[in-house]
Amino acid sequence: MSTPLLELRNVTKVYGGGFLRRGPVTVALQDFNLTLYEQPAKIITIAGESGSGKTTLANLILGFIKPTAGHILYRGQDIHRMNRHQRLQYRREVQAVFQDPYEVYNPFYRVKHIFDMAIRNFQLARSREESRALIEEALNVVGLRAEEVLEKYPHQLSGGQRQRMMVARAFLLKPRLIVADEPVSMVDASLRAMILDIMMRLRDEHQISFLYITHDLSTAYQIGDEIYILYQGTVAECGDTVTVIEHPKHPYVQLLINAIPVPDPDVRWGEDQVITLDDEEMRTSIHSGCRFYPRCRHRMAHCQHTRPPLYRVGENHYVTCFLYEEQPTPAPLAEGADVKD
Amino acid sequence: MNATPTFPASSPAPPNGQRDDVVLRVEHLKVYYATPQGDVHAVDDVSFEVYRGEILGLVGESGCGKTTTAMAILRLVQPPGRIVGGHIWLDGIDLVRLSERELRRLRWDKISLIPQGAMNSLNPVLRVGEQIRDVIEDHEGRQPRKALKERILHLLHLVGLPSRVYNLYPHELSGGMKQRVCIAMAIALNPILIIADEPTSALDVVVQRVVAETLLRVKEELGISIILIGHDMGLMAQLADRVAVMYAGHLVEIAPVRPLFKTPLHPYTQLLIESIPSIKERKPLKLTEGLTHDLRNPPPGCIFQFRCPHVTEGCRTRRPMLQDVHPGHRVACFLYHEAVASGGTSPQR
Known part of the structure; x- marks a missing residue:
């Protein structure tokens, strides 16, 4: 595989210190490099305490913010210089799961809505039956039954169910990479294992890579392949997860x-x-x-x-x-x- | 459904107390929340003691009633919640029966609270020293400035903060420092009991450790009892002397910290301990099925029956009570009660 799926080259993000306001600048991320190939799929952990720049990194990769310096390449193309077709592909193949499964739903719609929206936006299905089959497949992957959850409103679901629905929605689009920003920090211990297990299964059975952003090194140790430990925007240590955590330098x-x-x-x-x-x-x-x-x-x-x-x-x-x-x-x-x- | 609280209100004497250093005794506490679909049994017939100078950990998943239990002890349950029954004995006084006026004197004086996200509870426009001074003067009346400042500096020193913090505003402090200011406020009036609700949950691990060690030092130097509420089993192992496990409003197991971690008895406790992600060995994830029942409509029989791997027919009709299996190790599960009843050796020990 010659072109990496995702490549970050000397990515730096600086906040503050604008044209008029010469205040102190905050370097949220400094000279960050990362290369991820499509095969084999990997769970890459980005770990660090609050303020270490891990969420900044997620936002950069998702294209929510632009780097101050450096480049983010998806399939060899800078994500801020994509044509329409490339952008659509990138938007579809890179999905996100966020920390708070309570805030990402619109309380006025039944949960079915988030799946319908995704299918319509990316024109995944030509008929109602086809779209239903897609949704059911995605829900099965995360261990939910369509008839039990689709017609419900968000408040009728538990936190664990909501978080699994978000993974299912991401999976629906057949992504190559899912950016998961603290996906288990707000669910209970018994459900945490279930969500981590889904991540591992998606990696092994569907070749979906994860950027697992967390402050919890123990879950990273359990499921991660590679780890980057950030300290105030810089990489302190990185490499194979087990080696780094068992023999930190x-x-x-x-x-x-x-x-x-x-x-x-x-x-x-x-x-x-x-x-x-x-x-x-x-x-x-x-x-x-x-x-x-x-x-x-x-x-x-x-x-x-x-x-x-x-x-x-x-x-x-x-x-x-x-x-x-x-x-x-x-x-x-x-x-x-x-x-x- | 269970034994009704029939202990004479005038006597705080323990019904079968072996230890005389009980600081707090909760007896058959019930707290329900009213909803249009019926009462949610948030805390249902919970009884436990807190001994002098110990940290009692109260663990369970979110919604299991651990914070509601703590709020009931402080009589701070907000409507639509209400204390339906039970007694809370503190120093020979039944808190459930006190008037709001009497309670106001008691809070901070005898029991203090470190709330969830305590660091956001500081007043942003008052310097740290002034806030602690307010707490003290509100309860003890006006005092000579110099002695008071000495006392506050001593409090800051106890929680490991430098003296300059006295003159700082909350926004000038980091999260861990703010949390320690809250601990200093909680011990300002020498209470006998502190309720700490997830005191470190919003902090990074390194800072969490500093705050946790501060709590330990406070406990050791002042002999204060602490009820520590949380769901981080690692932290509990490090801090607690005894641990009480709650599930769906019920106390299912209570034991000293070592036996609880080495030989957990209740299937839910076992699940909780097995699902702790380890940093020492990489092992397959422990998966569980089943959902908690609707708290408005608890099933007859054991409350853990839908998720329990050892469930029997008896568990679906009869509810196990909390019983001593070993001295000080109580569990609400028929797996052990029959062993106790038949005089046989109990499993796993």
Whole structure:
């Protein structure tokens, strides 16, 4: 496969600092690169805390906002320079599922409406029977029965049902990529597994890739193929999900993973005091140097002024941290052992 | 349907109490919400105790009645909700019977609340120091400025905030700092009980950990009891001393945190623990079928019967009561009650 399905080249998004208002600028996303091929389909996780730029990234890929610099290519074509045909294809093949399954429905319409709209917009069916068959197929994929849900109003459905309906609507259009922005953060534990399972099935059985945007590393660990962990708009660490989460290299990612509460009363968190309070709370606006500098335990003099590039530390494992400057090889590192708690 | 609350109102004495350090005793609490289609049984015959200096976790999925239980303890249930029956004993006083006037004195003084999204409950036009001062003076009357400021600075110090926060406005603080200001306000009047409703749910994991550790420190240094409401089982394992599990308005299991996580008894608790996504090992997702019943119309028999993998005929007609299976480990499930009744060894332990 020569042309990637989706390619992000040095994408940067800066908010503020306009022509008249010379206020401070916020760099929401900086020099972000990502390449996704149509085959094999993958679940790519974009993780990070609030303000890390993950939703900005979703909005950029969906074309809601334009990058300040860099290019977003879909099948080799810049999404902001598409002709009508290309745009239609892109709009159909890239679908979105959002966080809040309560806000995306119009309460005045029966839920059938969202499927009818999609079918009409993209002229997917020539007859009523054909459209009904399409809808039923999509609902079956997410484990819902058409006769049980289609004639209902949104308020008559549970949160889990609504979220599955949104996945079904996305699936109806036979997309190649679904951008899922925190799809499970508002549903209960028992339904969370069901939605994650649907994502995995769509990947395996229908070759649909996902951009799974989340702050929850544990669900990413369970289903994701690749992961990008963002910190204040920059990639801290990326690569194979299992490798990154089991052997985090970046001091921030180590801090993040140590902070996840373990569901075992005998495994206490917090033996290591990794957090320096004041610094941790302060949102910094350093533009040169490493974004994590104010909170980093391993900071060195040049981290303040030079931004670390992406260093390769293993098979499909990259870190932006000068600690790994000397070792471009995947061998177990002396420094790495020192860094791990 | 269940035992009606018939305990004499004048006596707060425990019917079968073994421990004398009970801070709060909830007995057969029922809270219903009126809807045109009939009452929603949001909290149905819930009984539990909170001991001195412990964190009691209250868990369950959304809509299971955990927040309603907390609001009932504070007598803050809003119409169309109402407390239908039961008692809430705090320090020998039945909160259910108090007048609004008496309640106003009691809230903050004895029980305080860290509400859901507490950080948005701060007054945006008052400095942090002034807000805490208001809370104190409202209940204790006017006080010398200097001593009061000392006291507030001490409170800020207790929750791990620097002194300069005293002079800052809420918008100058991060979410985690605001949340800790709320904790400082909650402990300002030395209450005996704090109700913390998902105190960390809107925070990032690193900040969540800082706030959670603040709660732990407050509990340890001041000996305050905390009812911690939440659905994050990982957080519960780290923070709670005991955990109470609610399902569809009912308390189905209550136990010290270790046995609850190591040998959960109720099928719903088992499901809850199995469905925690792990960060340590990659395993197949645990899928479950079935939906919760309509809360307006609870089925006869066990409330978990539609989703339970071990359901029997008996479960459809009789409702299991919360019973001791091991000392301090109570569960509402016939799987264990028969073992207890027949004197046999109970499963899984």
